[in-house]
Amino acid sequence: MKAFVLRSYGPPDALRLTEIDRPSPRDDEVLVRVRATSVQPYDWHLMRGEPIIARLMGGGPGLVKPKIAVLGADVAGEVEAVGKDVTEFAPGDEVFAMPKEGGFSEYVCVKESDLAPKPASLSFEQAAAVPLAAGTALLAIRDQGRLQPGQRVLVNGASGGVGTFAVQLAKAFGAHVTGVCSTRNTDLVRSLGADEVVDYTKEDFALSGERYDLMVDIAGSHSGSACRRVLTRKGILVVVGGRGSRWLQPAGHAFSILASGPFVSQRMALADVIRCKDTKRNLVTLTEYIEDGRMTPVIDRSYPFAEIPAAVRYSEEGHAAGKIVVTV
Incomplete structure (x- = not known):
């Protein structure tokens, strides 16, 4: 099969289109013929081996060369074959999944616990936009944010x-x-249901005097103390992303905020979907929101499979409105 393989850390050109052996599913795995995948910061952080401090940690991307040869955390496609212990899927089923790696290829093996039936209302490209990003949002809003009706x-x-x-x-x-x-992007965010939109090029939300029960910090544009100032006394700050140096970002921003947790009245939390153990259940929940019309993927750009390096390069620029998807 064809796959974009990463042999050493570097820019998008380090991803080389290569012929490699098609994988065979283990007993608890499903072989998926990939119809679409997505590109996101998680991929290019692994591609560049950043933050560099992560290379020193157990379970990190690898000290001197990548542990993961084929990137791509999201996939949507068709079941090609199943392992002997798989009971919920059969060849021909349309699925979407978060294998965490292997999506930049024509086939990928996914544990049965990491995939679910594809939402019927979505194309393969739309479905591939969902798993990691929407899963992260679900953890931030429901699990870590503990959001209740009527809260801000x-x-x-x-x-x-x-x-x-x-x-x-x-x-x-x-x-x-x-x-x-x-x-x-103000019109886009308003169209998604936002009651109010703050244009950060014109005003600073940290200076507005408004207070919120929950802040989901994806941009990482403000310090922890500035974020806490916009929370109510028992408010919750959930960190998703952040900025900083090649050595620490985005981990440095997250760790500095989490470290303040024991000393403040607000709750500090991290939405880490990569280590989540409930992938299948979360995918099923997200499908419910999609099928009843309460949520839909926003696609910024779509690239053909051969242009994955260009898609990654665009993702690194940080200006995508919604998701970047790839048709395989």
């Missing part, structure tokens, strides 16, 4: 992949939602 939510970075899902999920939970984005 601030989504900092509302027009990106995670942000567009977070705004819609917060509205589905019955919250009053304020989205922070640039001028060119």
